Amino acid sequence: MLLRSITLFAIGCLASSCATVIHGWNHKFTSPVYIGDRSGKVFVEGKEFDIKSVVSGADVKTKHNNYYTYSTTVTTTTLYFDEAVLVFPKQKYVTVEIRDTDDVTVLESYLFRRDPRYAFFALNFFIGAGVGSIVDLGDNLAYDWELVAYRKFN
Amino acid sequence: MIKLISIVSLACLLSSCATIVNIDNNKSWKMGIDVVTESPEPISVTVNGREARYYKLYEGEAYYVNRVILRKPKRDLDISVTQNGVTKSRTYHGDKVKGLFWFTGLWVLLDHAKGTLRQYPAVVYEDMDL
Numbered sequence: 001m002l003l004r005s006i007t008l009f010a011i012g013c014l015a016s017s018c019a020t021v022i023h024g025w026n027h028k029f030t031s032p033v034y035i036g037d038r039s040g041k042v043f044v045e046g047k048e049f050d051i052k053s054v055v056s057g058a059d060v061k062t063k064h065n066n067y068y069t070y071s072t073t074v075t076t077t078t079l080y081f082d083e084a085v086l087v088f089p090k091q092k093y094v095t096v097e098i099r100d101t102d103d104v105t106v107l108e109s110y111l112f113r114r115d116p117r118y119a120f121f122a123l124n125f126f127i128g129a130g131v132g133s134i135v136d137l138g139d140n141l142a143y144d145w146e147l148v149a150y151r152k153f154n
Numbered sequence: 155m156i157k158l159i160s161i162v163s164l165a166c167l168l169s170s171c172a173t174i175v176n177i178d179n180n181k182s183w184k185m186g187i188d189v190v191t192e193s194p195e196p197i198s199v200t201v202n203g204r205e206a207r208y209y210k211l212y213e214g215e216a217y218y219v220n221r222v223i224l225r226k227p228k229r230d231l232d233i234s235v236t237q238n239g240v241t242k243s244r245t246y247h248g249d250k251v252k253g254l255f256w257f258t259g260l261w262v263l264l265d266h267a268k269g270t271l272r273q274y275p276a277v278v279y280e281d282m283d284l
């Protein structure tokens with residue numbers, strides 16, 4: 001009886017995991033972060049960000065209805081982070097810097113925090129996120145980051 | 155076929171258990187508020203007049219994040235942060251978070267029991283006196 005119960009629960013976990021993978025696939029395992037529309041090189045966690053991944057985010061801005069009120073610019077640039085890189089090591093914070101062409105001089109720095117509501121993402125990946133992910137698809141809530149700190153240097 | 159599914163499923167279950175243990179080790183299940191500084195110097199934090207414990211959560215290129223453990227996650231928190239002899243104080247509000255039942259399942263029940271379903275903004279030390 002116990003074994004059967006465990007097996008049934010485990011099968012539920014498997015189904016949930018499969019749904020989550022499908023969900024992740026739909027999102028292409030990326031996570032958008034919005035920064036001001038700037039000239040300069042983009043560094044994430046001290047490493048130069050692949051400029052090909054920087055996409056103009058006009059549609060995203062509309063969709064999120066100026067969610068990031070910290071932003072002082074009208075236009076935004078969206079960085080699509082690789083979820084597989086950022087989420088699974090349970091990274092809760094990420095630093096994005098805009099540097100000058102010398103790669104050293106920091107012009108601006110941003111600190112982003114993963115939405116705390118998703119602190120249990122790793123757990124949910126196997127247990128609860130299956131159905132939740134489907135709900136989430138409609139809400140477009142997954143993988144939100146909030147801007148915590150911003151500095152502009154002269 | 156059923157045996158194969160059972161084996162894979164059990165692997166997922168074990169993985170879930172491992173994740174729970176991992177979260178426990180990471181103290182992610184404890185309610186806390188994050189204090190962000192631009193200097194790695196140690197800080198002293200008081201919450202509602204009482205000294206609070208914290209641990210380093212993130213050390214980035216320009217920012218350092220410390221997670222302060224909250225014993226009682228009240229709506230209003232009077233936070234004082236001292237770094238390099240300079241003390242800054244401010245009151246922060248934690249809104250109740252709508253339980254994402256589908257996402258957190260049993261964890262929501264646990265959170266309700268612990269009274270931890272609040273979401274606090276990060277405390278940015280340099281901005282506390284703005």
